[in-house]
Each structure stands twice: as C-alpha cells, then as structure tokens.
Amino acid sequence: MTGARTRGPARAGQYLALLAYLAFLALPFLWLVSTAFKPARELGSLHPTWIPEDPTLANFRQAFDEQPLLQAAANSLVAALGAALIAVTVATPMAYVMARRRGRLSAAATGWVVVSQAFPFVLVIIPLFLVLKNLHLINTLTGLVLVYVTWSLPFAVWMLTGYVRAVPAELEEAAAVDGAGRLRTLCSVTAPLLAPGIVATALFAFITAWNEFFFALVLLKTPEKQTLPVVLTHFLGAEGVADLGPLAAAAFLATLPSLVVFALIQKRITGGMLAGAVKS
Amino acid sequence: MTRRLAVAVMAAVLALLPAGCSSGGDGGGRDAEGRIVLRFQSLAWQKESVDANKELVAEWNAAHPDVRVDYEQGSWDSVHDQLLTSFEGGEAPDIIHDASDDLADFAHGGYLADLRPLLSGRLKADIPRTSWETTTFGDGVYGVPFLQEPRVIMANKKILEASGVRLPTPVKPWTWAEFRQVAREVTVTMGEGRYAVAWPLKEPVSVSLNLGLSAGGRLFHRGDDGKVAVRFTEADAVVPGTVHAQINTDRSASRSTLGMGGSDTLPGFFGGTYAMVPLGFSYRQQIVQQAPEGFEWIVLPAPAGADGPAQGVSPQTLSIAEDSPYKKEAARFIDFLLRPANMVRLARGDWMLPTGAQALKDPSLRTAEDGWATGTALAGHLRPAPAQSVRGYPEWKDKVAAPAYQEYYSGAIDAAELEERLVDDGNLVLARYQR
Numbered sequence: 001m002t003g004a005r006t007r008g009p010a011r012a013g014q015y016l017a018l019l020a021y022l023a024f025l026a027l028p029f030l031w032l033v034s035t036a037f038k039p040a041r042e043l044g045s046l047h048p049t050w051i052p053e054d055p056t057l058a059n060f061r062q063a064f065d066e067q068p069l070l071q072a073a074a075n076s077l078v079a080a081l082g083a084a085l086i087a088v089t090v091a092t093p094m095a096y097v098m099a100r101r102r103g104r105l106s107a108a109a110t111g112w113v114v115v116s117q118a119f120p121f122v123l124v125i126i127p128l129f130l131v132l133k134n135l136h137l138i139n140t141l142t143g144l145v146l147v148y149v150t151w152s153l154p155f156a157v158w159m160l161t162g163y164v165r166a167v168p169a170e171l172e173e174a175a176a177v178d179g180a181g182r183l184r185t186l187c188s189v190t191a192p193l194l195a196p197g198i199v200a201t202a203l204f205a206f207i208t209a210w211n212e213f214f215f216a217l218v219l220l221k222t223p224e225k226q227t228l229p230v231v232l233t234h235f236l237g238a239e240g241v242a243d244l245g246p247l248a249a250a251a252f253l254a255t256l257p258s259l260v261v262f263a264l265i266q267k268r269i270t271g272g273m274l275a276g277a278v279k280s
Numbered sequence: 281m282t283r284r285l286a287v288a289v290m291a292a293v294l295a296l297l298p299a300g301c302s303s304g305g306d307g308g309g310r311d312a313e314g315r316i317v318l319r320f321q322s323l324a325w326q327k328e329s330v331d332a333n334k335e336l337v338a339e340w341n342a343a344h345p346d347v348r349v350d351y352e353q354g355s356w357d358s359v360h361d362q363l364l365t366s367f368e369g370g371e372a373p374d375i376i377h378d379a380s381d382d383l384a385d386f387a388h389g390g391y392l393a394d395l396r397p398l399l400s401g402r403l404k405a406d407i408p409r410t411s412w413e414t415t416t417f418g419d420g421v422y423g424v425p426f427l428q429e430p431r432v433i434m435a436n437k438k439i440l441e442a443s444g445v446r447l448p449t450p451v452k453p454w455t456w457a458e459f460r461q462v463a464r465e466v467t468v469t470m471g472e473g474r475y476a477v478a479w480p481l482k483e484p485v486s487v488s489l490n491l492g493l494s495a496g497g498r499l500f501h502r503g504d505d506g507k508v509a510v511r512f513t514e515a516d517a518v519v520p521g522t523v524h525a526q527i528n529t530d531r532s533a534s535r536s537t538l539g540m541g542g543s544d545t546l547p548g549f550f551g552g553t554y555a556m557v558p559l560g561f562s563y564r565q566q567i568v569q570q571a572p573e574g575f576e577w578i579v580l581p582a583p584a585g586a587d588g589p590a591q592g593v594s595p596q597t598l599s600i601a602e603d604s605p606y607k608k609e610a611a612r613f614i615d616f617l618l619r620p621a622n623m624v625r626l627a628r629g630d631w632m633l634p635t636g637a638q639a640l641k642d643p644s645l646r647t648a649e650d651g652w653a654t655g656t657a658l659a660g661h662l663r664p665a666p667a668q669s670v671r672g673y674p675e676w677k678d679k680v681a682a683p684a685y686q687e688y689y690s691g692a693i694d695a696a697e698l699e700e701r702l703v704d705d706g707n708l709v710l711a712r713y714q715r
Contacts, residue, residue: 044570046551233355
C-alpha cells in the first residue's frame with residue numbers, strides 16, 4: 001500500500017520531467033514557427049509573444065520571392081535520399097563482415113572508423129574538391145552525394161555493426177542446419193532482423209546530408225544546384241545580420257521534410273526494437 | 281504497402297539522380313558559341329542589393345555580347361573557406377566579392393591578381409587613397425573597395441530631445457568625454473531600469489579598434505623592419521575606458537547588452553529601454569522595417585577624439601582571381617559595375633556608403649531621410665581598420681583580444697590587466713606569424 005502510494009508520485013514526477021524535457025526540445029522549433037508568421041514590426045517588439053498578434057504569410061511570400069526554395073528543397077531531397085540509400089547499401093555488408101569476422105583487421109577497421117569521425121571538414125575538403133574536379137563532378141548533385149556517402153559511411157558502418165552483433169549468430173547456424181545457403185540465410189533470416197537498424201542508419205545518413213552546409217557551399221556553384229542549407233544563408237549578411245522573418249519561414253519549411261521522413265519510419269524503428277525485446 | 285513505398289522512393293531517387301548529374305560546367309572560360317564567360321560571385325544578400333547586382337549584370341550582358349557574365353550567389357557565412365577551396369582547386373570565380381579584411385591571406389598567397397595594371401584611370405582617381413589602402417598589400421592592389429559603412433549612433437529622437445542634451449552633428453560631434461556626460465544625463469531623465477546607451481559587444485574587438493582611431497589609437501605599430509608590434513597607449517585607452525566607465529561606474533550603459541549582437545538590441549531600442557545604440561550604418565534598414573509606428577529615430581555621428589570623427593572600416597571589395605584567363609575583361613566589368621550611377625544603386629541596395637567620390641555626390645545619398653546625410657558627411661573621415669594588413673590578426677582577435685575586452689567591459693579585469701593581455705599575450709601570437 002505504501003509502495004503504491006510512493007510509486008504514484010514518483011511516476012507523476014517522471015512524466016513531469018519527461019514533459020519538461022520534451023517542452024525544452026520543442027521550444028526552439030515552436031519559436032521558429034512563431035517567428036515565421038510574425039510581421040516585421042512584431043519581430044522588433046520588446047515584449048515578444050508566442051502567438052503572433054497579427055499573423056502573416058508575408059515572410060513565406062518574401063522567402064519564395066527572393067530564393068529558389070522549391071528547387072533547393074528538391075536538390076536537398078535528392079542529395080539526402082541518394083546519400084542515405086547508397087550509404088546503407090554499402091554499409092550493411094561491410095558491417096556484417098566486421099561484426100561476424102572478428103579479428104585484428106576488424107578491430108583496426110572499427111578503430112579507424114571511430115577516429116575518422118574526428119576529422120574536421122576543412123581538412124578533407126580540398127583533397128575531395130580536387131578529386132571531384134578530376135571526375136568532372138564539381139557543381140553536380142552526384143558529386144555531392146558521393147561526398148555525403150563518404151562522410152557518413154564510417155559512422156553508418158559502426159552503427160550497423162552493433163545491430164548485426166545484436167542478431168544471434170545461432171539463428172544463422174540454425175538456418176544453415178535447416179539447409180539454407182549463405183545468401184538465403186542473409187536475406188531471409190538476418191536482413192529482416194536488421195531492418196530497424198538499417199532504417200535507423202538510413203535516417204541518420206538522411207538527416208546528416210539534409211542538414212549539411214559546408215560541402216554543399218563549396219561544391220555547388222550555380223543557384224539551380226544549391227541545397228536548402230546553402231540557400232538559407234542567403235538571408236544572412238555579414239557579421240550575423242539576418243533577414244529574420246523570411247529566414248524563419250524558410251527554415252521552418254526546411255525542417256518539415258526531416259520531420260515527415262522521421263514520422264514515416266519511426267514506427268518501423270520502435271516496432272523493430274520492441275520485437276527484439278520480446279524475443280529475448 | 282511499405283515495400284511499395286520503399287520501391288517508389290528508390291525509383292524516384294534513381295530517376296532524379298541523373299538530372300543532378302549533368303554538370304553546370306565551368307565552361308573553361310568560353311561558352312559553346314565561343315563567347316568569353318566570366319563568373320561573378322556576389323555576396324549581396326538583401327533583396328534590393330541582389331536585384332541591383334542582377335540588373336547590372338543583365339545590363340552588361342545586353343551591351344557586351346562578346347563577354348557574358350554569369351551571376352553566382354555567394355554567402356558571407358564561411359566565404360573565406362569556400363574561396364580558399366575554390367582557389368586551391370583551380371575553380372575560383374573570375375570576379376570575387378569579399379571584404380577587405382578577408383583579403384590579406386589571399387593576396388599574400390598569390391590567389392588574387394594585382395589590379396594596378398588592369399584598372400581604369402577613372403576608377404583609380406574616383407576612389408580616395410585611404411580606401412585603396414585597405415586593399416593594398418605589399419606593392420600590389422588586390423581589390424577595389426566599393427562599399428563601406430561607418431559606425432554611427434542610432435538614437436531615439438524623443439528621449440534625447442526631452443533630456444535637453446545637445447545633439448551632435450558631423451561638423452560638431454560629441455567628444456568622448458561629452459558623450460559620457462550626455463549618457464549620464466540622459467540616463468537620469470529616463471528613469472529606473474533604462475539606459476542611455478546599449479553597446480552590443482558580442483564582437484568587441486573591431487568596435488574598440490575602429491572607433492579608437494578617433495582618439496588616435498592605433499594599437500598596431502609597424503617598425504622599420506616591417507614587423508608589427510602591439511602597443512597600448514593612452515589614446516588606445518580612450519574608447520575602451522569610456523565604455524567601461526559607462527557600464528561599471530556611471531551605469532549609463534546596459535550591462536546585459538555586452539553579449540548581444542546589433543540586431544538583439546533593437547527591441548530594447550524600440551521599446552525605450554535604451555536611448556542610443558552604436559551600430560553599423562546599414563542597420564538603418566532593419567530599423568526602417570521593424571520600428572513600431574510613430575517611432576522617431578535619428579542617426580548621430582560617433583563621438584570624436586583628438587583625431588576628429590575618424591574611424592576604421594573594412595570596405596566590401598571586388599577582386600579578380602589570379603587564375604582567371606580574362607583579367608582585362610573582368611576589370612572592364614568591374615569598371616562598369618562601379619560607374620558612379622551604378623555604385624549608387626549598389627550602395628542604396630545595401631544601405632551603405634559608396635567609396636567613389638562621384639557616387640557620394642548623388643543627391644539620393646545626401647538626403648536627411650533615414651540618416652543618409654549623416655553617413656555621407658562622415659565618409660571623408662573613414663580610414664583603413666587598424667588591423668587591416670596585420671598577419672596573425674584573426675588569431676590575436678579570437679584568442680587574446682576578444683576575451684580580454686569582454687572581461688574588461690564587464691568589470692572582471694582592470695585597465696592594467698587589459699593592457700598586459702593585449703600587449704604581452706598579443707605580441708607572442710603575432711611573433712609566430714613574423715618569423
């Protein structure tokens with residue numbers, strides 16, 4: 001009885017903490033949405049409000065008037081989806097080998113993958129630029145996709161290695177005992193269990209590419225090729241001066257595809273995780 | 281259903297990828313019809329400014345069928361790294377828009393063309409010597425300075441008039457001592473919780489150095505051997521001392537704005553919390569757009585010191601890439617872009633001042649409306665920013681000067697320690713660049 005009484009407040013406290021955390025995470029986005037709908041006069045108000053007093057679509061109109069946002073969004077989508085698909089396609093067999101064939105080579109590869117994440121962009125951009133130039137891939141989305149795949153691959157492999165290790169090798173052995181070949185085992189037994197991990201890795205690669213700015217800035221020159229993060233900076237001047245209303249409107253639109261993609265596949269991730277939990 | 285969706289997405293991506301594969305092409309400097317093609321990377325970002333640039337490019341292309349200019353939109357964010365990569369990769373634009381304080385490394389690195397043999401006599405004569413000094417490195421000139429902005433004081437007209445203080449003019453600006461006194465008086469009339477001044481000092485170094493020129497401060501001293509050393513004189517202490525006193529002694533300046541950028545102070549300015557905000561000249565556009573109905577504001581000159589209303593600036597520039605095969609044509613385009621009438625269009629688009637003497641005479645830049653006249657009156661007093669050509673300045677600024685000034689302004693350290701850190705620590709940094 002006493003335990004139930006203490007559990008009740010404890011649980012309420014947990015929910016409150018969770019709600020507070022969610023609110024903390026949501027604040028910047030809500031503020032962005034609010035700013036996107038505020039007229040210029042309200043942006044300069046000493047007492048800003050959460051709900052715009054005189055909501056307007058002028059910021060959206062101006063943003064679309066001044067910059068090719070739809071084209072940029074399409075470019076970002078192509079680059080991010082391309083990078084995500086290629087990254088998981090290449091990373092999955094690599095991760096499988098690293099997880100199942102443990103040895104010095106595998107350990108060294110894992111170490112290298114982790115170290116490579118510490119390289120700053122500016123260290124690799126010039127060699128990358130020269131390679132892409134020789135391949136005639138400067139100012140192309142193909143070149144950008146290649147860079148994104150290269151950049152996200154180490155982490156994708158590392159991430160997927162953990163998922164592969166979580167799949168019991170005994171299941172594959174059982175399939176082999178039942179007469180399944182290597183390919184059949186991989187496709188029918190391992191791959192379905194890996195699906196949540198593959199989806200999570202693809203999501204990571206997608207969001208990394210969707211948000212990336214510096215490579216896109218350097219590699220894409222003509223306005224019709226530029227991605228959303230680059231186009232967003234066109235609302236910024238020197239020393240951080242910003243055209244705040246249109247910037248917020250454009251940034252709000254830029255976050256939507258990420259949210260949509262996440263909403264579409266998050267069930268897949270959580271569903272897969274829960275399935276694994278029940279089996280154990 | 282999910283599988284179908286996945287297949288559809290993959291098919292869409294695979295279909296779209298080839299569309300992205302087609303190269304924009306660098307063209308090798310000539311298009312399919314054999315015409316010369318110049319790439320012009322502009323950093324213009326405000327709508328009026330982008331429009332003006334694009335219109336001028338279109339006018340050039342219409343008048344010069346043999347030399348086509350392609351407009352490329354650059355970004356102030358990371359422009360240095362972006363240009364460096366383009367230079368190293370041999371893909372730099374022919375005509376480059378940047379700021380003069382970003383050119384030193386490119387000029388010393390051999391990436392930019394020396395413009396002296398390329399520019400017309402008209403352009404050379406039209407832009408004053410002090411502006412050319414901002415783009416002169418060693419014996420060469422590596423950019424055409426064309427837009428600049430002084431730091432001015434945006435002021436709430438009603439509050440200042442109500443307090444009865446003398447309003448300064450470009451001919452008779454406040455002295456730094458007078459500014460301190462005025463700020464005290466205005467604060468008293470404003471009442472509790474309000475301040476005469478808001479110093480947005482998120483980036484304290486350029487403000488302190490550039491305004492310091494008015495009092496004769498230089499901080500950087502070049503010796504006969506060409507090496508630069510930091511020395512902190514009484515003149516260098518005038519501006520920092522005034523700001524420090526306003527915040528810590530007089531309480532006539534708000535402490536909370538020390539970590540703010542210029543835009544962050546505007547709501548408080550509009551709301552009457554601050555009567556005056558020292559800002560760049562181009563901030564007028566934000567005030568025009570965001571100020572509430574009936575808000576009356578004026579543009580005042582920054583205070584003057586022993587050297588009058590002088591102050592340092594880093595103008596926006598146009599340069600030509602050393603690798604460009606068509607430097608003469610690029611110089612002709614720059615000359616066209618910076619004809620007096622065109623320079624006026626660019627200046628009005630960016631709410632800045634043109635450097636050209638002819639453009640500065642334009643009546644539209646001498647009107648009292650929106651403070652244009654105050655700015656143009658100050659143009660003759662603008663000098664190269666003190667740190668313009670000092671190698672190692674960015675590191676000195678970030679690692680030594682910015683934290684030292686911030687701590688001094690907040691009252692955490694005194695003037696002696698500020699001097700010690702700027703000079704002793706600063707010279708150690710600069711020495712590494714001058715071996």
